[in-house]
Amino acid sequence: MVPYPPGRMVVALGCGGGVRLLSVSLPGPANELATRHNLGPAARKRAAEGLIATALLSAHIKGDERLSVDFQISSPASAAVYEVHGDGTLRGRFRPELLPDQDRLYGFLSVSKSWGKRELYRGIAQVNGETVEGALQRFLVESQQVNARVALVADLGADGAVEYADGCLIERLPQLDPETFATLTAPLAQNGKRVMDELALGAFGGEPVEVIGDTELQFRCGCSREKVTAMIRSLGRVEIALMIEEQGGAEVICHFCNEARRYDAIELEALRRSIPEAVGEA
Numbered sequence: 001m002v003p004y005p006p007g008r009m010v011v012a013l014g015c016g017g018g019v020r021l022l023s024v025s026l027p028g029p030a031n032e033l034a035t036r037h038n039l040g041p042a043a044r045k046r047a048a049e050g051l052i053a054t055a056l057l058s059a060h061i062k063g064d065e066r067l068s069v070d071f072q073i074s075s076p077a078s079a080a081v082y083e084v085h086g087d088g089t090l091r092g093r094f095r096p097e098l099l100p101d102q103d104r105l106y107g108f109l110s111v112s113k114s115w116g117k118r119e120l121y122r123g124i125a126q127v128n129g130e131t132v133e134g135a136l137q138r139f140l141v142e143s144q145q146v147n148a149r150v151a152l153v154a155d156l157g158a159d160g161a162v163e164y165a166d167g168c169l170i171e172r173l174p175q176l177d178p179e180t181f182a183t184l185t186a187p188l189a190q191n192g193k194r195v196m197d198e199l200a201l202g203a204f205g206g207e208p209v210e211v212i213g214d215t216e217l218q219f220r221c222g223c224s225r226e227k228v229t230a231m232i233r234s235l236g237r238v239e240i241a242l243m244i245e246e247q248g249g250a251e252v253i254c255h256f257c258n259e260a261r262r263y264d265a266i267e268l269e270a271l272r273r274s275i276p277e278a279v280g281e282a
């Protein structure tokens with residue numbers, strides 16, 4: 001696969017420290033997700049939006065932490081999960097490949113923060129006829145009680161690839177009064193793209209911002225043949241013997257990156273033999 005350029009996340013302060021500005025730009029990772037999962041145009045756009053929303057929620061994770069967003073949508077029926085890791089890698093999955101072009105979604109979204117296998121936080125919100133942007137906005141206000149405004153835009157180019165996949169989250173800090181904040185963020189609802197383009201140039205509300213963080217976000221999956229081998233090994237001698245007998249091998253496809261790993265009967269047999277026999281097991 002041709003390497004896709006990494007995305008970017010910038011954290012800045014604006015309005016003399018009155019607002020915290022978070023902006024993400026992810027056309028590269030969004031295209032990699034779409035290609036890996038063979039997504040058609042509508043699914044490609046929706047998956048890009050989900051990825052942007054997840055990145056916008058991930059600004060405060062660090063180290064080995066992981067932020068996941070799960071979309072369980074009943075109309076138009078789809079299921080997606082996106083993850084951003086503290087090391088700047090992200091991955092995701094979207095189903096089905098083909099989707100009707102419908103912006104208003106009905107279902108649930110669930111946001112969780114984890115550290116290894118331990119879940120640190122989980123929040124669930126209903127999506128009731130909203131766009132991904134609207135759902136994210138409501139999640140922030142209702143579940144997180146954050147005084148913030150968000151905008152996210154994903155557009156496809158003439159070739160069908162994701163050309164634009166940007167988002168921003170503008171948070172009011174205590175020294176700014178709510179009325180000024182409302183005035184400053186009003187353009188977001190009318191033309192989010194213009195605000196994001198201004199942020200990309202290092203300005204907000206016509207004034208330069210102070211950048212306090214700038215990180216790359218790269219689509220990368222943490223799976224490996226070693227991890228899959230360990231997983232098969234954990235099934236035990238009996239299960240592996242059955243796999244050899246019934247399927248003559250095994251194929252394991254990663255949920256997130258769609259990478260297939262195959263094991264023939266000889267490899268499985270070697271794996272089976274490497275497992276110490278348990279008491280009472282043939």
Ligand SMILES: [Zn+2]
Nearest residue numbers: 221223254257
């Ligand atoms: Zn993978």
